[in-house]
Amino acid sequence: xxxxxxxxxxxxxxxxxxxxxxxxxxxxxxxxxxxxxxxxxxxxxxxxxxxxxxxxxxxxxxxxxxxxxxxxxxxxxxxxxxxxxxxxxxxxxxxxxxxxxxxxxxxxxxxxxxxxxxxxxxxxxxxxxxxxxxxxxxxxxxxxxxxxxxxxxxxxxxxxxxxxxxxxxxxxxxxxxxxxxxxxxxxxxxxxxxxxxxxxxxxxxxxxxxxxxxxxxxxxxxxxxxxxxxxxxxxxxxxxxxxxxxxxxxxxxxxxxxxxxxxxxxxxxxxxxxxxxxxxxxxxxxxxxxxxxxxxxxxxxxxxx
Ligand SMILES: [Zn+2]
Numbered sequence: 001x002x003x004x005x006x007x008x009x010x011x012x013x014x015x016x017x018x019x020x021x022x023x024x025x026x027x028x029x030x031x032x033x034x035x036x037x038x039x040x041x042x043x044x045x046x047x048x049x050x051x052x053x054x055x056x057x058x059x060x061x062x063x064x065x066x067x068x069x070x071x072x073x074x075x076x077x078x079x080x081x082x083x084x085x086x087x088x089x090x091x092x093x094x095x096x097x098x099x100x101x102x103x104x105x106x107x108x109x110x111x112x113x114x115x116x117x118x119x120x121x122x123x124x125x126x127x128x129x130x131x132x133x134x135x136x137x138x139x140x141x142x143x144x145x146x147x148x149x150x151x152x153x154x155x156x157x158x159x160x161x162x163x164x165x166x167x168x169x170x171x172x173x174x175x176x177x178x179x180x181x182x183x184x185x186x187x188x189x190x191x192x193x194x195x196x197x198x199x200x201x202x203x204x205x206x207x208x209x210x211x212x213x214x215x216x217x218x219x220x221x222x223x224x225x226x227x228x229x230x231x232x233x234x235x236x237x238x239x240x241x242x243x244x245x246x247x248x249x250x251x252x253x254x255x256x257x258x259x260x261x262x263x264x265x266x267x268x269x270x271x272x273x274x275x276x277x278x279x280x281x282x283x284x285x286x287x288x289x290x291x292x293x294x295x296x297x298x299x300x301x302x303x304x305x
Pocket of ligand 1: 239240241272273274275276277
């Protein structure tokens, strides 16, 4: 089944909300990155948060990135989303690359992340992206993002994010919601919502009971309010990397390094962090690349004269 995301408002304009069933996109990420159960909780929650925050962007080229740098075994994580339900992400030091850390495999996400910083970057095509940063105080991601919205954006927010695993550690359900209080909302309305959230079980347990997103929002969370669903869209794990795009990475290498690979008849490999895809640049490609570079530098020299 395709993943889906909805967003909307309560009719009196007190709250706005986002809710996502990101089960499939989290499964895709988990397979691409060969995640351990603890890692599935971290990346799954981060992807679900990013795809909901992405849905709040205005333009198709805008991007939102949530970046975590931390001292725990996985060293942090990153997720990037656009406004059309495309999201991608990775862990900075996944356990598959660090088998010595395997004893941490069953650790809670907060232990895997450890202390650090969480940064939200909104790139809206302007000269400078909008950046907000907080200390990672909880490591559960939902609570850290709640803190981020309160302190960095001054928006009272309630966030639930979850990944439900079966006995084999496979993802059964993944999803969550973001609810924000709009200006002018009275205490009475906030108390009504808090009352309903206090009784609310785990989001993923409800998804597992085959409730759809609309039903969860209108019949459970906002059962005391009138709700308007503004948008419903499919969402997916999607990486836009390509052989050509990654060739730009060759610019960062020393010329000697490339020449050495050619004379050893070896390819240079580059790895996309986001989707774990590997790109090979064989000696023939590298030879052409160096010739091209020579032409480029000739042209530049020509300009100076
Ligand atoms: Zn990629």
